[in-house]
Amino acid sequence: MLQGPERYQFLKSWLQDLSDSLDDGWYNIIPFWLLLCIFIGGTTAYFMPDDFWTRRRDNASVVYAAILTMNGIILALSWGAFAKIYETIGTPHFSTFLKENGVLDKFLFFVSYVHTSQILALSVSAIALMVTQFEDADLRWQRVALGATIGFGMYAVKQAAGSVTVMHDLIRYRAIFDADKATRAGSVRLIRPETDT
Numbered sequence: 001m002l003q004g005p006e007r008y009q010f011l012k013s014w015l016q017d018l019s020d021s022l023d024d025g026w027y028n029i030i031p032f033w034l035l036l037c038i039f040i041g042g043t044t045a046y047f048m049p050d051d052f053w054t055r056r057r058d059n060a061s062v063v064y065a066a067i068l069t070m071n072g073i074i075l076a077l078s079w080g081a082f083a084k085i086y087e088t089i090g091t092p093h094f095s096t097f098l099k100e101n102g103v104l105d106k107f108l109f110f111v112s113y114v115h116t117s118q119i120l121a122l123s124v125s126a127i128a129l130m131v132t133q134f135e136d137a138d139l140r141w142q143r144v145a146l147g148a149t150i151g152f153g154m155y156a157v158k159q160a161a162g163s164v165t166v167m168h169d170l171i172r173y174r175a176i177f178d179a180d181k182a183t184r185a186g187s188v189r190l191i192r193p194e195t196d197t
Contacts, residue, residue, distance in 0.1 A: 016105075016109075033155060033158055034151075034155050037150075037151045037152070037154040037155040037158065038147070038148070038151035038152075038155075039151075040150065040151065040154060041146070041147040041148065041149065041150030041151030041152075041153075041154065042147040042151065043147075044146070044147065044150050045143040045144070045146040045147035045150065046143060046147070048143065048146060050139060053132065053139060053142045054139075060132045060142075061129065061132055061133070064125060064128050064129035064132055064149065065129060067125045067128075067149055067150070067153055068122065068125040068126055068129055070153070071118065071121045071122040071125050071153055071156060072122060074118060074121075074156060074157060074160055075115075075118045075119070075122060075156075077160070078114060078115070078118060078160045078163065081160070081163040081167070082111050082114075082115070082163075084167065085107065085110075085111055085163070085166060085167065085170065086111070088167075088170050088174065089104065089107055089108075089170070093177075093181075094173075094174065094177055097173070097177045097180075098173060101173075103173065107166065107169075107170065110162070110166050113159065114156075114159040114160060114162065114163065117152070117155055117156045117159045118156045118159070118160065120152055120156070121149075121152040121153045121155065121156035122156075124145075124148050124149055124152045124153075125149045125152075125153060127145070128145035128146065128148065128149040131145045132145065
């Protein structure tokens with residue numbers, strides 16, 4: 001009986017990615033981009049005037065709704081890139097080539113990681129939109145919600161932009177695969193029996 005394919009495990013791939021990064025140096029496991037985005041979001045929220053939440057609550061709602069919409073659009077647009085990545089990976093014999101070279105799981109992990117960061121940004125912005133509707137919510141929580149919304153939103157955009165790099169890597173692997181296939185095809189000669197005419 002045919003055994004089912006091994007199920008992809010995101011957490012296992014994430015820990016493997018962290019382990020590979022640690023091999024290149026301990027500082028590689030620090031999420032500098034995430035920390036930078038959270039810092040920018042936190043700084044923006046800290047310097048936002050109190051009036052943003054108190055007197056002009058409708059403006060705050062519009063800002064959160066706009067960020068929520070933007071995060072949803074980025075998620076939807078990213079699926080176009082994900083579809084192209086899956087289409088490229090899924091071409092005949094190419095996925096086997098990627099698996100044999102140990103990079104198939106890295107590409108699958110990238111798509112899962114970007115998708116997770118975008119879902120997180122979308123969720124945080126939806127929660128922040130709800131938090132801002134409570135007039136009695138402390139301004140500290142309002143600032144935390146705004147900082148997290150901006151920070152995770154920026155990080156999701158940064159991760160989505162990384163799809164270009166992944167597509168470049170896939171094109172390079174595809175070129176290697178095609179060159180290897182052409183080399184093998186060039187070394188095989190087709191022998192045709194001679195026919196009397």
